[in-house]
Amino acid sequence: MTEESPLLTETPLADDRFSLMERAALALILAAIVLFAGAIIGKDVAPGNALSELVQDNILDPLDQDATQGDAGYNPVDTAIYSLLLVAFVLVLSAWLRKMRVPARDASLIALIPSGRPSAR
Amino acid sequence: MGRLFVSPLIHFHVAAWVVLVGFASHRVAQTSHLEGRLAITQMSVALVLLQCVFLLPQFLEHWSIGLASPILWSPLVGLALVIGLHPFLECCTAIEQGLIQVGIGGCFIQLAGWLSMYTEPLDGSTAPLWPMALVMLLPLAICILLWFLGRSALAELHHMGLTPGMIPEGITLNDWDRQRSSTFERLETLTPRAMLAVPVVLVAMYGQMVDGMATWLGVDRFGYSEKHVLSQKVIELTGAAWGFAALKFALAGLVWWLFASARFEHRHRHLRLLVILCLLVVGLAPGLRDILRLTLAT
Numbered sequence: 001m002t003e004e005s006p007l008l009t010e011t012p013l014a015d016d017r018f019s020l021m022e023r024a025a026l027a028l029i030l031a032a033i034v035l036f037a038g039a040i041i042g043k044d045v046a047p048g049n050a051l052s053e054l055v056q057d058n059i060l061d062p063l064d065q066d067a068t069q070g071d072a073g074y075n076p077v078d079t080a081i082y083s084l085l086l087v088a089f090v091l092v093l094s095a096w097l098r099k100m101r102v103p104a105r106d107a108s109l110i111a112l113i114p115s116g117r118p119s120a121r
Numbered sequence: 122m123g124r125l126f127v128s129p130l131i132h133f134h135v136a137a138w139v140v141l142v143g144f145a146s147h148r149v150a151q152t153s154h155l156e157g158r159l160a161i162t163q164m165s166v167a168l169v170l171l172q173c174v175f176l177l178p179q180f181l182e183h184w185s186i187g188l189a190s191p192i193l194w195s196p197l198v199g200l201a202l203v204i205g206l207h208p209f210l211e212c213c214t215a216i217e218q219g220l221i222q223v224g225i226g227g228c229f230i231q232l233a234g235w236l237s238m239y240t241e242p243l244d245g246s247t248a249p250l251w252p253m254a255l256v257m258l259l260p261l262a263i264c265i266l267l268w269f270l271g272r273s274a275l276a277e278l279h280h281m282g283l284t285p286g287m288i289p290e291g292i293t294l295n296d297w298d299r300q301r302s303s304t305f306e307r308l309e310t311l312t313p314r315a316m317l318a319v320p321v322v323l324v325a326m327y328g329q330m331v332d333g334m335a336t337w338l339g340v341d342r343f344g345y346s347e348k349h350v351l352s353q354k355v356i357e358l359t360g361a362a363w364g365f366a367a368l369k370f371a372l373a374g375l376v377w378w379l380f381a382s383a384r385f386e387h388r389h390r391h392l393r394l395l396v397i398l399c400l401l402v403v404g405l406a407p408g409l410r411d412i413l414r415l416t417l418a419t
Contacts, residue, residue, distance in 0.1 A: 008291075008292065008296050009295070009296055009299075010293040010295055010296055011293070012291065012292070012293050012386055012387065012388055013388060015388055063130060067126075073348040073349075073350075074348060074349050074350050075350065076350055079349070079350045079351070086399060090392065090395045090396065090399060091392070093391075093395055094389070094391040094392035094394075094395050095391075097391040098388060098390070098391050102216070102391070103214055104390035104391045104393075104394055105214070105217070106319070106320060106321045106394070107213065107217055108214070108216065108217050108220075108394065109321045109324075109394050109397060109398060109401075110320065110321065110324070111213065111216075111217040111218075111220040111221045111224070112139065112220055112224070112398065113224070113324070113401070113405075114220075114221060114224025114225045114227065114228050115135060115138065115139050115142070115220055115223070115224035115227065
């Protein structure tokens with residue numbers, strides 16, 4: 001089926017090549033890291049700047065509240081950020097695992113279930 | 122340190138452990154001179170003991186350790202199980218073995234805290250056990266029924282060397298959609314029913330149903346509230362949490378439909394697994410957390 005055939009008009013990308021979407025996802029993750037680092041540094045360098053305020057109010061404060069007082073809840077900003085990053089990490093990790101030639105067995109997912117145990121907090 | 126054990130950092134924390142275990146298992150398997158997977162088991166025992174170092178002090182802040190204390194015997198049982206599982210994991214890859222052993226060991230360490238909390242509640246009494254039984258067993262019964270419905274179709278595809286939803290290697294999705302071979306016909310015909318019996322898809326469906334039922338019981342019967350933005354909006358729309366539970370059951374059906382109709386190229390085989398993993402993370406993990414919190418009255 002993979003030999004010459006009039007029905008096969010395209011060749012799949014090689015496993016060690018990244019598609020456009022995978023490269024865009026990697027760029028998104030790197031941008032998020034840079035922006036987050038910038039927000040943390042900006043708290044001291046330029047107090048009150050919009051990015052630092054956004055990160056402090058929507059991400060860091062809820063984390064602190066969850067850890068100290070319990071159940072801060074989520075807000076639309078951090079929900080959107082975490083959702084985008086989740087999708088981006090899925091794309092990048094799948095590309096990385098493919099490139100490393102890690103076997104893709106369903107049993108590997110079953111093996112991960114004990115590691116996904118919930119925290120009781 | 123407390124931030125590492127609450128959402129969302131708990132997910133990154135656990136992911137870091139998973140990456141560490143996977144990487145260490147891979148390296149140990151490549152470089153060790155010991156026979157078979159003995160080095161992986163040794164590494165797993167060391168990592169479980171490391172988890173004890175991180176977690177047990179947190180428990181000892183609230184409970185004392187004694188001969189009958191779960192804080193003592195639960196990690197010991199976990200370590201014994203990690204070692205006892207060694208002969209049964211030869212069929213797994215090195216990474217799978219490491220993940221299973223460290224994961225199970227970690228579960229028993231966590232169990233120490235949960236059992237301590239149940240037997241010696243910090244504040245207030247614990248809830249009865251019937252919600253946990255209902256939340257975990259009803260979706261399990263549904264998934265077992267689905268498995269029976271789909272197993273013959275799955276067996277037929279496996280006999281042909283095919284995986285439901287996965288296009289054979291070397292063919293793009295566009296080329297696959299254009300052809301009409303017997304392989305194409307069999308895969309397209311059998312995949313929807315076969316997908317009902319694929320364990321990883323069933324686990325993803327199970328997770329969504331568990332989350333829905335746990336939220337419904339927690340909000341409507343035990344006075345908890347939902348912390349996620351979209352989930353809270355659904356509850357407000359329907360006026361009660363049963364609407365959220367219904368949505369989650371529908372979502373479980375949607376998970377099946379998604380995998381029954383989607384076709385993954387061979388190069389996207391890891392993407393398929395990670396998508397299922399995401400569905401597990403946003404379903405089973407919060408659901409189990411919710412039912413544990415409800416049972417332990419935290």
